[in-house]
Amino acid sequence: MPGKGDECAREVLDVVPTVMRFIRTEMRSHRALELSVPQFRSLVIIERAEGTSLAGVAAHLGLTPPSACKLIDGLAGRGMVTRKESSGDRRRVTLEITAQGAQALASARKASQKSLSRLLGALDAEELSRVTRAMSALRRVFEGRS
Amino acid sequence: MPGKGDECAREVLDVVPTVMRFIRTEMRSHRALELSVPQFRSLVIIERAEGTSLAGVAAHLGLTPPSACKLIDGLAGRGMVTRKESSGDRRRVTLEITAQGAQALASARKASQKSLSRLLGALDAEELSRVTRAMSALRRVFEGRS
DNA sequence: TATTGTTATACTCTATAACTATA
DNA sequence: TATAGTTATAGAGTATAACAATA
Structure with a gap:
């Protein structure tokens, strides 16, 4: 018998x-900055956990390590992230967001949120609140798994 | 001032x-059938709108037409979809899901729903209902745009 | 020997541009 | 001329396998 969880x-x-x-299309449509979703998310992480x-x-x-490596290659190649050797463990790479990366991130985030927000405007207050809480x-549930 | 919509x-x-x-990883993990998310979604559409x-x-x-064309190439090459010439307009291609495609779809859907359902089991009944209604x-809001 | 990152290789997804066949 | 689909080409995202450097 299928339950609530299945529905x-x-x-x-x-x-x-x-x-x-929608998010992917939106993210790609900011021609000048053009961050892919994984690139965007990488910048979020690197900025948050400097x-x-x-x-x-x-x-x-x-992601697997090779995938992450290539992703960072792309961001580093565009001057949005720097790789530095870690003091202490020389195998480890320390990632840092550059000023340019931070600016691109802020801009992409702002534009995407604005577009999303505009669409979400079709919902009434109760629905908005429901969606927000559902996201939480x-x-x-999903953070950490993958 | 950022409002509810922005949050x-x-x-x-x-x-x-x-x-x-999570969905992508889950979808890919069924080694035998191995449908990508776009392939899965294509099959859903073709089955629903025969x-x-x-x-x-x-x-x-x-998707753009070339992207859809290539996606269908992959499914047709694996015997999950057939292309037929439409009667009436010979430019048009009529897509149909094969028995094998339908079986792969059912199997992938079942497995993915089961995994999702298991994770969602961490939510209580009220939260589950909230998530379901939020999805609606x-x-x-998003269907049709993109 | 185990860990961190990288390179090599291969496949899918996706797009734009140019083309074919039909309408 | 306009439309439906395709082919050509290119780049990103992702994986597995094999490798290098360091611990």
């Missing part, structure tokens, strides 16, 4: 990719 | 990619 799972499986596609390592980014995004619940 | 947008921007990554065209798939997924609201 919810079906909805999540159907709707999340739809929203994701001095994190490549393994840190990989873990937060649920999902974050709790 | 909600920030949450969506943060959480949706996280959930998406006889749809390539443009139909592109529109539903928010988001579907209403």
Whole structure:
């Protein structure tokens, strides 16, 4: 017998990719800065946990080390992130966001939030609050797994 | 002054990619059938709207025609979808899911829903209901755009 | 020997531009 | 001329396998 969890799972499986596609398109549409979603998320992590390592980014995004490495290659090549050798453990790479990276991140975040916010304006206050709280619940459930 | 919509947008921007990554990983982990998320979604559309065209798939997924064409190439190459010439307009391609495609779809859907459902089991009944209803609201807002 | 990161390789997703066939 | 689909080309995201450097 399918329960509430199954119904919810079906909805999540159907709707999340739809929203994701909007986010991806939106992110890509800021021609000048043009951050992909994984690039955007990497910058968020590196800014929040200044001095994190490549393994840190990989873990937060649920990527394998080679994937994270290539992702950082792209950001470093565009001057948004720097790799430094860690003092203490010379195998470890310390990642830092540059001023340019921070500016691109802020700009992309602002524009994406604005677009999302405009669409979400179609919802009434109760629905908005429900969506916000639902996101919190999902974050709790999914963060860390992948 | 940032309002409820902005807060909600920030949450969506943060959480949706996280959930998406879980779905993608989950989808890929069924070694035998191995459907990507876009492939899965294509099959859903083709099964639901039997006889749809390539443009139909592109529109539903928010893809350009070449992207949809290549996506269908992959599914057709694996015997999950057939292309047929449409009667009436010979430019148009009629897409149909094969028995094998339908079986792969059912199997992938079942497995993914089960994994999602298991994780969502961490939520109580009220939260589950909130998430389900939030998904409905988001579907209403995002379906069609992209 | 174990860990951190990288390189090599391969595949999918996605786009834009140019083309074909049909309408 | 306009439309449906395709092919050509290119770049990002992702993975596994193999390797280098350090611990």
